[in-house]
Amino acid sequence: MKSFDVIVVGAGTSGMMAAIAAAKAGSNTLLIEKNKRVGKKLLLTGGGRCNVTNNRPAEEIIAHIPGNGKFLYSAFSQFDNYDIMAFFEANGTHLKEEDHGRMFPVTDRSKTIVETLFNQLELLGVTIYTEAKVEKVLRKEDQVIGIALEHEKIYAPCVILTTGGRTYPSTGSTGDGYKIAKRLGHTISPLYATESPIISDDRFIKEKTLQGLSLQDVSLAVLNSKGKIVVAHQMDLLFTHFGLSGPAALRCSSFVNQELAKNDQRKVVLQLDIFPDLSVEELKQEIKKKLLEQPDKTLKNALKNLVPERLLHFILDQASLTEVQAKIVTEEQIEKLVQHFKFFHINAAKTLPIEKSFVTGGGISLKEVQPKTMESKLVNGLFFAGELLDINGYTGGYNVTAAFVTGYVAGTHAAAIAEYTYLPEID
Structure with a gap:
């Protein structure tokens, strides 16, 4: 024996x-x-x-x-x-x-x-x-x-x-x-x-609009069914052909799966804050300052170095502000733009499988x-x-x-x- x-x-x-x-x-x-x-x-x-x-x-x-x-x-x-x-x-x-x-x-x-x-x-x-x-x-x-x-x-x-x-x-x-x-x-x-890339069926993901775009030091949050933040991570993020990857996405992935499991949810909303170190008011002032410097230019040119160009064009398009001139932008339009920068919503359908x-x-x-x-x-x-x-x-x-x-x-x-x-x- x-x-x-x-x-x-x-x-x-x-x-x-x-x-x-x-x-x-x-x-x-x-x-x-x-x-x-x-x-x-x-x-x-x-x-x-x-x-x-x-x-x-x-x-x-x-x-x-x-x-x-x-x-x-x-x-x-x-x-x-x-x-x-x-x-x-x-x-x-x-x-x-x-x-x-x-x-x-x-x-x-x-x-x-x-x-x-x-x-x-x-x-x-x-x-x-x-x-x-x-x-x-x-x-x-x-x-x-x-x-x-x-x-x-x-x-x-x-x-x-x-x-x-x-x-x-x-x-x-x-x-x-x-x-x-x-x-x-x-x-x-x-x-x-867990520690898994996140898959999204959002149209801009499927159309690969932001594929390959890497963002440094942004905040990605997972929202529950009532819209409250479950967890948020301020790290780097990468847009891929299927959704999101990079440290911020990986850290949020286990919470995405846990939320999906609750009440058999079909999707979980992620909230991206591209300027986590600026308050809504501070970002407004930053945008106004840039617009005052170049009043005759369109928003996409006046705000050129605010974020990567592809991301800027996408957000301006989402806010229907692509061809608007800096000098005629209203307070309401600036508010709309800030909302897109600070509360960019992405729908998570699932993560990659465990394997x-x-x-x-x-x-x-x-x-x-x-x-x-x-x-x-x-x-x-x-x-x-x-x-x-x-x-x-x-x-x-x-x-x-x-x-x-x-x-x-x-x-x-x-x-x-x-x-x-x-x-x-x-x-």
Whole structure:
């Protein structure tokens, strides 16, 4: 009978860290991966450079994890982003800080991060099975007793599921863990795409009027069915052939999907503020000043450098002011123009599907997981970590941080429990 203290299923970010933590705590650990190699998805993060964590205080990190980030307070008190940085530095992988606190390896290669984790696994004597698919987790009454592969059963008093979400299925994230957890009695909160480009059926999008136009430091807000702002992000935005992309759109996407799910809404209204740092009155004065400087010109020439030319022409066209001369513009027309600049509405029909998004929202219901240990409240010896949990953050190192933190905590506590848990007699 083949047995271990701890079995980790899935050798991604959280799985590798869970196996390292368990082995460091003295457990005989097995890490199982269905791909040919470990860390396949981690190699893609940060555009192949691996945004490994974020150099911000824990409070700020958690604030950037809008999908149940508060669940992580207990885990962060045991292992946090600074511990992640210390781990890599201690193992000879130096990190550098870029904008918004994002941390990357100085090599600019995600392979460096995966190799560091793999080397640690080997140094700690973790057994690694690749090209091995776990069919189910074995249990006896309310206690985990191991896992079943296609042709083999392996026993352990603790099993950690770290199989990832459903983004990038080519990396192995095909939702296996949800099925396994469901069979063990766990609830799966509805899955949805997050950090995803937004699709719009608006006429100007379909006609590609603004396709390829990039706007810096604008504010994009998601409105609820009553027209109230749910969330707003002041970042860069890109108009595409299908809708919106860029940081502001990605950060709003999870809220778009959540609003669409409410009352089966067919569309969600987005509100773009092209001048978020100016009040309505300040923008009026700015426009009046430009018109006074060139009274004989048409609006499209007098306001030439106010915004990118294509955007200006589009907004003037929307406001029916394209050929109006600066000197005859009325107060009402200026007001109309300002409304278009400050309250530009775009209808969101949906986002790209989960498979083409950066992060999976939803997952294992956190009501059924102990925040201090990541252990199941339903089955003894069963642990969860990473994207499988109903936790999702913005891009910028926040999701990877959550994966490393939950992985470490699950691995540490699984090792502690395995030490004094004996497998029941197996038939």
